[in-house]
Amino acid sequence: MRVLLTVLLSFSFLFAAPFRIVTTFYPLQIMAINVANDIPSVSVENLTPPMTGCLHDFSLTPKQLQSLSRASVLVVNGLGMESFMDKVIHRYPKLPIIVLTKGLLVLSSNGQSNPHVWMSVPLAKQMVVQLSKELSAIDPLHGESYRQNALRYEGKLQSLDAWMKSELLPYKGTSIMTFHEALPHFAYEYGFNIVGVVQQEPGSEPSAKEIVTLRKRIVEKRVRVVLTEPQFSDKIAGMIVRGSTAKLAMLDVGVTGPVKDSAYLDMMRANVASILSVLKP
Ligand SMILES: [Zn+2]
Known part of the structure; x- marks a missing residue:
């Protein structure tokens, strides 16, 4: 049986x-x-x-x-x-x-x-x-x-x-601006302070007036990095940081990419490298 x-x-x-x-x-x-x-x-x-x-x-x-x-x-x-x-x-x-x-x-x-x-x-x-x-x-x-x-x-x-925490710890409290509302959990976990979001509504681009406001905000809040996403326009990102000391860094929010088991791990490591490339003296 x-x-x-x-x-x-x-x-x-x-x-x-x-x-x-x-x-x-x-x-x-x-x-x-x-x-x-x-x-x-x-x-x-x-x-x-x-x-x-x-x-x-x-x-x-x-x-x-x-x-x-x-x-x-x-x-x-x-x-x-x-x-x-x-x-x-x-x-x-x-x-x-x-x-x-x-x-x-x-x-x-x-x-x-x-x-x-x-x-x-x-x-x-x-x-x-x-x-x-x-x-x-x-x-x-x-x-x-x-x-x-x-x-x-x-x-x-x-x-x-x-x-990630050991790499990013020296930059705790750094002010950043992000492209869409994708990064509050990332910022909270790794100690960044989001002081502005470029694109409030998905699929919309900021108007000329909004760009002026964002540029002012970057100077006032001493934003060191504006995090762009692969899906967004480089031109607008460039306009936003022009005339300030803020730098652009690409941050992948992981909504597209290669289909393989290490993809998320690889993406996060690349994100840390991208942020450090503009923050490290
Ligand atoms: Zn989203």
Whole structure:
């Protein structure tokens, strides 16, 4: 009997139905790739195409809706990042949804919880914990593998965070300006003081008048770095720092990039190097 059971169990493992993890956007995809690493019959698919950027004004195409209908589970950021899902999610009443920011203490900007939580490494680590916990509950067959993978990745995130804090500690309290509202969690965690945001509304560019105000603010608040993002215009960034001692540094908020397990770690290391390149005497 026991032999038969073992045979049956290994059989069911071999022919396990594919388990499809669908993430809404890039930072979650990288987390899921790490947690579902090399598990047979488990796949990770990202709903939004690369180069979408932050999802603030995204809407789904028919092809993406199709991918959603094949999903075993949907992994979302939450905190309003996926407002484009509101219109379609009722079509999938049986689809389990994992909200990675559930239960996290997050910062607010403009009176709303700021959704760019993954830019703080300790918070990103908590999102990974949440992902592994909920995946194991929904797909217990692979529970042990999710937990093992997640533990390994959490260790890497912990070392990354410790390294970032030791590198950035000498610059604690430095005033910075950022391009969109993507960095409060990053700034809070690593000791920067955000004194201005260039683009208040997603997709909008500052007017000539707003640029003048931003330039004044840079001088008044002794801003040392204006953090630009790969998705934003270099021309406007250049106009904003002209006539001041503030320098521009590129900071990737990790909404697009290569699809590989080390992508988030690589991005954060590059971000620290970019900031240090303008702060170090
Ligand atoms: Zn954003």
